[in-house]
Amino acid sequence: MALDLETREQLLETVRRFVTERLRPLEAQVSERDEVPEDVLAEMREMGLYGISIPAEYGGLDLNMEEECLLIFEMGHTSPAFRSAFGTNVGIGSQGLVMFGTPEQKARWLPGIASGELITSFALTEAEAGSDSGSVQTRAERVGDEYVINGAKRYITNADKADLFTVMARTDPDKKGGSGVSAFVVERSRVGVTVGKPERKMGQQGAKICEVYFDNVRVPAFNRIGDEGQGFKVAMQVLDRGRLHISAMCVGVAERLIDDSVAYATERKQFGQPIFGFQLIQGMLADMKTECLAARALALETARKRDAGQGISLEAAASKYFASEMVGRVADKAVQIFGGAGYVSDHGIERFYRDVRIFRIYEGTSQIQQVVIARELQRQGVK
Amino acid sequence: MKVLVPVKRVIDSNVKARVKPDQSGVDLANVKMAMNPFCEIAVEEAVRLKEKGIVSEIVVVSIGPAQAQETIRTALAMGGDRGLLVQSDVDLEPLAVAKVLKAVADEEQPGLILMGKQAIDGDNNAVGQMLSALLGWPQATFASKIEISGSSAKVTREVDGGLQTLDVALPAVITADLRLNEPRYASLPNIMKAKKKDLAVKAVGDYGVDIAPRLTVLKVAEPPKRAGGIKVETADDMVAKLKTEAGVL
Secondary structure, three states, X not given: OOOOHHHHHHHHHHHHHHHXXXXXXXXXXXXXXXXXXXXHHHHHHHHOHXXXXXXXXXXXXXXXXXXXXXXXHHHOOOOHHHHHHHHHHHOOOOHHXXXXXXXXXXXXXXXXXXXXXXXXXXXXXXXXXXXXXXXXXXXXXXXXXXXXXXXXXXXXXXXXXXOEEEEEEEOOOOOOOXXXXXXXXXXXXXOXXXXXXXXXXXXXXXXXXXXXXXXXEEEEHHHEEOOOOOHHHHHHHHHHHHHHHHHHXXXXXXXXXXXHHHHHHHHOEEOOEEXXXXXXXXXXXXXXXXXXXXXXXXXXXXXXXXXXXXXOHHHHHHHHHHHHHHHHHHHHXXXXXXXXXXXXXXXXXXXXXXXXXHHHOOOOOHHHHXXXXXXXXXXXXXX | OEEEEEEOEEEXXXXXXXXXXXXXXXXXXXXXXXXXXHHHHHHHHHHHHHHOOOOOEXXXXXXXXXXXXXXXXXXXXXXXXXEEEEEOOOOOOHHHHHHHHHHHHHHHOXXXXXXXXXXXXXXXXXXXXXXXXXXXXXXXXXXXXXXXXOOEEEEEEXXXXXXXXXXXXXXXXXXXXXHHOOOOOOOHHHHHHHOOOOEEEEEHHHHOOOOOOOOOOOOOOOOOOOOOOOOOOOHHHHHHHHHHOOOOO
């Protein structure tokens, strides 16, 4: 149920303050040490950020999608690594259970996910299965009341800390494509699960991605989410929702970069005046703001549509596509406005420039979003 | 033990205050407001005392406009149990505030009143002291540490010369200084629960106290802009200037 406006504003104000007072001063440190400090993670758990999307009966906040987007706009005003720490619990790591789990499965795992005691990851991507998510090769073979899982996943966000993985594995080797794939909850503690060393990457230091290996991992049939062969459907619905969350993050970061750019352009003087006075700078700022507002409006409109129970596959793809490309352009212009100061590390602008690059890639590349949009248009047909 | 925590809604400490063109006060139109930081420290201390099992109930009271309910809700989200707004659409002077709070204390009979040492808008630093006098209770102001045992409180105070430790018999008025604690961020679930907590609204008039103003504000002005500094070439130049121009040597 939607919050009343006063409570919603208090919630957002608290997150806003936390971001401004607590997280922003730590940005450079998190980036340098490639780690979000444990006391900050503890504070985020205490605040309830890990459980914003989990139903209230399992200890979560049960925010609707519009409220989640508003909250994530605020989180976007600081380094994306902070959001990433709880992002998988809110989104791709938990939503399979929220949407398709049995009451018993939910009761077992969701309270821990909501409190942040359990960290979850979403394990879909493999060496040969990225954008082509139907070509998963990880195998889950039914043996009695158990499944035996074998395979390797890569680029798995938060795998270094994960206690649970939502794993997409092929249960029917005779069926090609998505229809032979099922979804499982696999606990890290099970024999045969190993997590590789965190990858070195371009941006978002402090957020980790790793390979995850499953070597004859036995899980009870209880751990299967949905029916056999439903895995692809689970993944797609989880990703639809995730795309909105990522859109909101892109908007938040763009807002931050615009604020920083306005502040810098007001202060920085050239030719005897603040560079804000130059129309070529004004043009860049106006374009940044306009695009950002458009992305914000699209994300909120789509979120409200989802909250109203309507299908949003096309709109969510369009939102993620536009917002992630938008923040790329905004970050590029921010570097340009900062000039030399944007290229050196002190102002953090180059860091954001690197951080936002992944938004056009994960949870569906821009090209996959285009395909989804076009396919939906075709499916809807001529009106 | 019941604790009464008065809180004030003030201009947000991160906002740059602007003076009204007619110099009658600070312009508050469309300005972000928040709980006075010292009040927030008092609320935090009350919540910590409750977590230690020393306090059983935290009553949060604010005197101010209808929007001060938001400030009370914030305190309830941090851990307060119930709230009371004494609505007043005019800004009351410290003595009037102290009188209303005395009336509230007479009704509530708390074992302790824990409040900020001053509000960052008027910087009067007066209500706590006046309230203790009106109630005839001991006071311990500028607290940086509070230890409660039985019917008394040991309070460490930040004074000019260092730290002073007082023992006050309860009930007492204790005002919080900056270093008493670092207030928590209310958790999101508690913000939602705060909505369901009791928040009574009364009018200043209900207490029948004399709130007539005793002070007249002549004018409010921006502090003078600092003149730019100068650079001196040598240490000798500096010493000379400190002697002749600054007159401090």
